[in-house]
Amino acid sequence: MRSILLKDLPPNARYCVLLEPLWALTGTVVLYYATLYMKSVGLSNLSIGVILSANLYAAFLFQIIAGAVTDRLGRRTTSLVFDLIGWALPMALWAIATNFWIFLIAALFNACASIVNTSFNLLATEDTPEEGQPRVFAAIKLIAMGAGLLTPIAGALMGQYGVVSTLRVIYGVGAVMMFVLFVWRHRLVHETVAGKAAMKRRGSTGMARSVATNLRLFWQLSRQRRMWPLVGLYIATSLAVTINVFQVVYLADNLGIGADTISWIPALTAAVALVCFLLLLPRLRGRSVVNTARTALALSAAGWLLFLLVPRHGVFLLMLSSTLIAAGVFLTESYRDTIIVGTLDDRNRAAMFSALQSVTAMMAIPSGYVAALLYDTQPRLLFVVIFLLYTVGAIFAWMLRPASAPCDDVDPITPEATWSEA
Template sequence: MKLLADLPKNPRYSIFLEPLWAIPGTIVLFYAPLYMKDAGLSDIEIGLINSINLYFAFVFQLFAGSITNKLGRKRTSLIFDIVAWSVPMFIWAFSQSFWLFMIAYLLNATSKFVTVSFNLLIIEDVEERKRPKVFGIMNMIITAAGVLTPLAGFVIADFGIGKTLAVIYFAGGVMMTIMFIVRNRLTEETEAGKELIEVHSQTKVLKSLGASLRLFGKAFYTRRLFPIIIITVLSNFILQLNFFQVVFFKEELHFGDWTISYIPVVTAVTVMVLYLVVIPRLKQRSDEKYVSLSIALCTAGSLLLLFIPSGNVPLLMLTIIILAAGTFILQTYRDALLMNRLGTHEKADMFSAVQTVMTLIAIPSGYLTGLLYNYSPKLLFAVIVALYMVLMAVVFFLPVPSRQQQVMKANHHV
């Protein structure tokens, strides 16, 4: 494909294979809250599972950078993709109790290792100016898989959400396992990864962890990097708070399963039009400008969500379009902005440290979301609007971009 011809083999093969994760993953993640409610879990129990998942994710995230440097990007991705996705998908297929969901979500928390290793595997050998393209295509594939959600909606209407999702979880586990093994065969360790495996081969994990946290501490005194970290961490926290969005649409706004199943489709079409038509025609802007635009869109969409009348499909879809555009641009350019401002040999440690803080702050979000939603569903989404307004204030502190400058100077460390 011409679109991928200028990319190295790691991102190219990963992009080709991503649909094997994205298709089942998008469907089950979208319907997960309804699947758990169908199994008899309460709002509080769902929120508690999310918080415990995030707590263990925080613990695993502490070691993600050091493990990735020690084992390599490729091997770490294979091991923990299977532990975090293949095994839980099979458990979820048979989950009918709080404890089975809990076990699956605890295993899924190890995906934090993959968050670091896979992002580095697909991005480290890519030219800096092409990194937003890689993130953009990956995000587009995941979002585009949402066009299949109405098909799941058809089946759910006939067989119920429990039976339908159980089959999709099981089939998804098979598809993902095949994908992880094939991708491992086709990709290769990055150049920086090879160097760091050698450097860290005799380094103890705890010592490496200490070095990463010290490096992260220095970042707080770096004026150019600090607001980028705040935006990354806080926007992820907001994403966690949105967990009950689909439940809100069904229970509070009284939209049917058929209408709800089209939300991922509208999201996917919005993202594809943005990536393939709109963004290529825009004047070339810095990553900082795109991040600012995305936060403004997310704020507007979240505010509009509060005023959707019960059963008003056109206003629902307009809100979804604005939120989809804002979220896609934010995730694409926020991640590229962070990666481009980190030094070559600090990427694993710094990215892992940012993810650690992100997860630590997100830990209470699951339980907090359940409590807020249980008390007042609209209050939860009002809090989200307030947090986006905080991000709009942080945007003003983003530095004026310089010519491809990296904030953290590249140097080797043990």
């Protein structure tokens, strides 16, 4: 397994993949049970909603400056600083949280991690040849999904020792593991070639100027019609994941699926992702990244369409649809991010990636409320919307050019020019 994961990968990608389990082992579990933990401590549904909304709003604000921070500090340092602030610190706070205010403070610190969405992706893949980037994204996603196998174990421990006591230990252990991960990774990786160039270019530029520069770059690039499908693809697929917050409730309440059966879905998802990584990705090397993304999106849409047809107690059809969804989403996100990194040129990549994620984060802010509204109106309606989002994403993918080329025809913008116009 190790040789398959690491074969031909440059040092940054190799170390990022190797150390990712130190985040996933506890991070995946606590994210899955976060709402239950807050509820068990004594927070009301309204308080939990306020905390989640505050986290989304703060994450959006941090995402706006992510590109400027990543270019100014470098991919390596940005990942260290904001992973420590956005994950290690809030994990420690969550471990001792007893009231609304501690949970809120932890959520606001955690929002800083949105900056790492830009810096870490670039740190892990920027020095990797394009044909190897899908393996990097896929390996990292596979590790996170594989850690989902631990959620039933955590559930069993909570049944024996209680929800709060069990999760406090997991949060505490996670804080230590993540601290070790971030410091260790920082010592092993090096700044990317594009990152060094960006640091020289932005090193003497103020933060306000850098943010203004990034917004100007995004505005220029978004005016290019050939970029619209890429933006639409990213937003549609990201929102499809964000609004899928009531699936477990739907399975239990509307389809009558037992808790034991539901607990096997994360395990099935992890198994499918592993099969895709070991068997499909090697066969797809050298093929068009865009064409593969098109197929993956069609598979995702087909899986959700089949999910809509699952009858009450229809376990077989549920598992079949879950298999298609797991394979489709795993491949979609792996190749979608590869297209984005490969399309944006070295000089503007951090700014553009950050701006794209900022737009997506802004649109995702009301997603929890919208999902609840759709589900309350008609439970199946929520999943119809998810199916439509993947269908729209597939349409956008068909509008992309088969061969991705760096979008380097954006006019160079000096910080001084941007400042004078801002």
